[in-house]
Amino acid sequence: MIQVPCFKVEESPYNPGKFYIAPIHENFHLTSAQGSFNIICARLMNLSYAQYLRFCRDVCGAEIVGKNQLYPVAYFPRGNRVQALCRLLNSRANLVLWCREHPDWRQHQEQLAEWEEKHRVVNQRNS
Numbered sequence: 001m002i003q004v005p006c007f008k009v010e011e012s013p014y015n016p017g018k019f020y021i022a023p024i025h026e027n028f029h030l031t032s033a034q035g036s037f038n039i040i041c042a043r044l045m046n047l048s049y050a051q052y053l054r055f056c057r058d059v060c061g062a063e064i065v066g067k068n069q070l071y072p073v074a075y076f077p078r079g080n081r082v083q084a085l086c087r088l089l090n091s092r093a094n095l096v097l098w099c100r101e102h103p104d105w106r107q108h109q110e111q112l113a114e115w116e117e118k119h120r121v122v123n124q125r126n127s
Helices: 037-044 049-060 080-101 105-126
Strands: 007-011 018-023 063-065 073-077
Touching: 007 080, 018 037, 018 080, 037 049, 037 080, 049 063, 049 073, 049 080, 073 080
Parallel strands: none
Antiparallel strands: 007 018, 018 073, 063 073
16 A cells, blocks of 8 residues: 555744644545544544644643634644654555545455355364
8 A cells, every 4th residue: 555645744834943734635635525624633543623632732742722713723842743643644544545445345354254264164174
């Protein structure tokens, strides 16, 4: 599977020295989208947006800016933590894109499990 970068770390134009994780919109291959791209990171991690922001603050050392606004933003100091989070989000986004491109993967997984079970039983009989 070819890994496509779906997120990148960018320096904030409003807070010099602080960084944020920005989606690369064209790599998501969406024909239409509703809502805000702010929450896509949280959804990829199966978290609410508030939980994602707490994760960014507590685990990655982010500063949350805009607490009284609709979508507060996590700003990170330069370092390995924000790069690791970006890699994690890219991995999860690529998994979602792969699943979307291969809608029958669950069926193949079930067929493989049946095949393995059948051969396990046959091998037990022959032993």
